[in-house]
Amino acid sequence: MAMKVREVADLVGTSVRTLHHYDEIGLLTPKETTDAGYRLYSNEDLELLQQILFFRELDFPLKKIKEIISSPTFNRQQALELHRKMLLDKRKQIDQMIQTIDKTIMYTKGEIQMSNKEKFEGFDLSSNPYEQEARERWGDETVEKSKAALNSMTKDEQKALGEQMNSIYRDLASVRHTSPESEEAQEAIKKWYDFLNSGKIGHHYSLEAFQGLGQMYVDDERFTKNIDQFGSGLALFMRDAMAVFAENNQK
Structure with missing residues (x-):
């Protein structure tokens, strides 16, 4: 059953003005209206509102929330x-x-x-450590740029790119039992950093984003499963090596 804006405001514990603002900036715009022009919120709208409020609870700015949930790859x-x-x-x-x-x-x-x-102890004055992860998954134009870069290649070029990636993974797997701080590990992880920033995949990773990507390799089981095909524990090793690399190369 569709709900009017006042009913939604009372249900959520927010103000009508806030919901109107979300509508005005295109963050949450109900598709239905009454004959009198009143907004009607569907269950789908309420689910999206819940998602927005989760992001707000975690201090994401409205502009960033809109960018994330509007992405075609948002899940x-x-x-x-x-x-x-x-x-x-x-x-x-x-x-x-x-x-x-x-x-x-x-x-x-x-x-x-x-x-x-x-x-x-307990103070955290750094920026939101998960905002970069959200941006990597759904924000900015990362996915579209990567797709465009791959689509511009011939099949032979795509195959060569895949072989280069696999070669780097195999090199990393061969040193995964050493310390992430070792010279061998850092030389191997630098190849991965250079590859990601070579322009071949249509994206540039800052040192902060590179470290965040490494954390995602461990947090997201899909990444872990794919990477660990080259050697058990490789994802964890890469995360640690990427963190060391980012820290060592900060100016």
């Missing part, structure tokens, strides 16, 4: 799984901050000693 199931992971991490951080507050209260009462490091 609701994947997004929900990402939300869950992000919320679990957020809960862990909040629990840590509560512990820091409790210890600080005891410290101000003179009941315990507290190191300077302990005073700041």
Whole structure:
């Protein structure tokens, strides 16, 4: 049964003005209206609103949310799984901050000693660590650029590209039992970084994005399964090696 804007606002606990704003910016525009011009929200609209509010709860700006959910490759199931992971991490951080507050209260009462490091445990002043992952999956024009780059190649060129990728994976698999910080590991992972940024696949990875991509290799079981075909534990090794590479090459 379709719902009017006031009914949706009451159901969700938001304001009519907020829903009107979402409509105005093209973030959530109900397809149905009454003869009198009132917006009617379908179950599909409500599901999309839930998705939007999950992103908002995790501090994504509205512009970025619109970009993500408007992508033709957006996958609701994947997004929900990402939300869950992000919320679990957020809960862990909040629990840590509560512990820091409790210890600080005891410290101000003179009941315990507290190191300077302990005073700041739980704070996270970095940018949203999952925004890059969301952008890699659904944002910007990454997918379309990659498709365009591949479509512009002949079949022989595509085959050669695949063979080059496989060769790099095999080289990485051969050193996966060494330390990710070893010279061999870093030389091998640099080949992967250079390949991704060669322009052959229509995308450029910053060091931050490169590290985020490595984390995705472990977080997304599909990546893990494909990569580990070249050697058990390769995805985990690549994640660690990519993180070391990004850190070592930061200016």
